[in-house]
Amino acid sequence: MAVSTSRSNKLKDEVYKAAVDHAGKNDNKEIILKFYEENPTSPIDDQGDTVLHVLALHRTEVACELLQLEMHHGLLAKNCKGNTALHEASRVGALKLAKLMVRKENSIVDHSNLVGETPLYWAAAYGQTKMFQFLAEKSNHSNLMGLRRNDGLTILHAAVMGEFYDLAKEIVDRYPPFLAVACNEEKKTALHLLAQSPFLFRSGTLYSEMNVADSSFIPLALLKLMIYSCLSIPVEDPNKGNLTDPEDSREPEDGRSSIKGKKRNYFSTSNC
Structure with missing residues (x-):
């Protein structure tokens, strides 16, 4: 049991390092893809962030590729602060990624975190004008x-x-x-x-x-x-x-x- 847990943690560490690798090497993208196909909602850090949470901040182009896959993406998964991956995309202005997320799961725009902040709130707080305009049109x-x-x-x-x-x-x-x-x-x-x-x-x-x-x-x-x-x-x-x-x-x-x-x-x- 301990060996299995150790291997799991090591794999998650490798996936996390690949997800934050701004150099975007193709060889480590395969690590992300394989893990995501099997564990789309599994946390890969101690903050409860999934692959999409982390990619939204660091490698949005890879996140967009993942969302093209025909599978259950679990976009409503939240980290320990209640943030969805759309929250993260909203604060950095990743508009293309946000549009893909909303297309896959339109209810995600109305999900708030533990303190009641929606992705729309984050777009306003971080001055992401185009993101705000998009979410304002999609929100209810x-x-x-x-x-x-x-x-x-x-x-x-x-x-x-x-x-x-x-x-x-x-x-x-x-x-x-x-x-x-x-x-x-x-x-x-x-x-x-x-x-x-x-x-x-x-x-x-x-x-x-x-x-x-x-x-x-x-x-x-x-x-x-x-x-x-x-x-x-x-x-x-x-x-x-x-x-x-x-x-x-x-x-x-x-x-x-x-x-x-x-x-x-x-x-x-x-x-x-």
């Missing part, structure tokens, strides 16, 4: 269900907290007004969070940061105006320093929101 969210997580943060909160203001504007335009005035557990709307951006306000204005924070009435027009204000601000201002993450100098990726913001730690950090 007619009310706040699926648009907010367990602590009340909505997809609009997520986009604002990530400073993806062009995506935030699209969310305001796409969804009914109730989303703009939805509060989290701390009774804060997305506008309250937006008000924490100090470069939006000038002292003495009617809607100063303090006034907005104390207001119980949030005009939708004001929210749109503030988002437009963010969009009009250049990414780099020589008089105010760099407004972007100094450790991230990459150009926006395909499908990513055009204004790259700082990642906020508002995801679940609990371990298995």
Whole structure:
């Protein structure tokens, strides 16, 4: 029994190493293929990730090949945090892979993780605009269900907290007004969070940061105006320093929101 378990763990280690191999050698792809055909929903790491979870982050082209196979793919399999492989594809903007997943299992778009985050939420939180647009068309969210997580943060909160203001504007335009005035557990709307951006306000204005924070009435027009204000601000201002993450100098990726913001730690950090 111990020998069998040891062999199984060794095989999973080999599959995991092949799945994260960005070089994409053909010889190790065969290891992935053989394991996947026999164990599509079997975890290959200590986080409960399946082959597709890992490939979605590291080798999306191989994941797309696997989904062409005529077999049961087990796409609704979740890791220990409740994430499906579509969650992982959503946060890196793997649109081709996401389309294949939804084609195989359309209900996957509405599955949330343990803290109530859907793939749509992750697309908003990571500024993946094209992915967000695709999932928004495929999802079945007619009310706040699926648009907010367990602590009340909505997809609009997520986009604002990530400073993806062009995506935030699209969310305001796409969804009914109730989303703009939805509060989290701390009774804060997305506008309250937006008000924490100090470069939006000038002292003495009617809607100063303090006034907005104390207001119980949030005009939708004001929210749109503030988002437009963010969009009009250049990414780099020589008089105010760099407004972007100094450790991230990459150009926006395909499908990513055009204004790259700082990642906020508002995801679940609990371990298995």
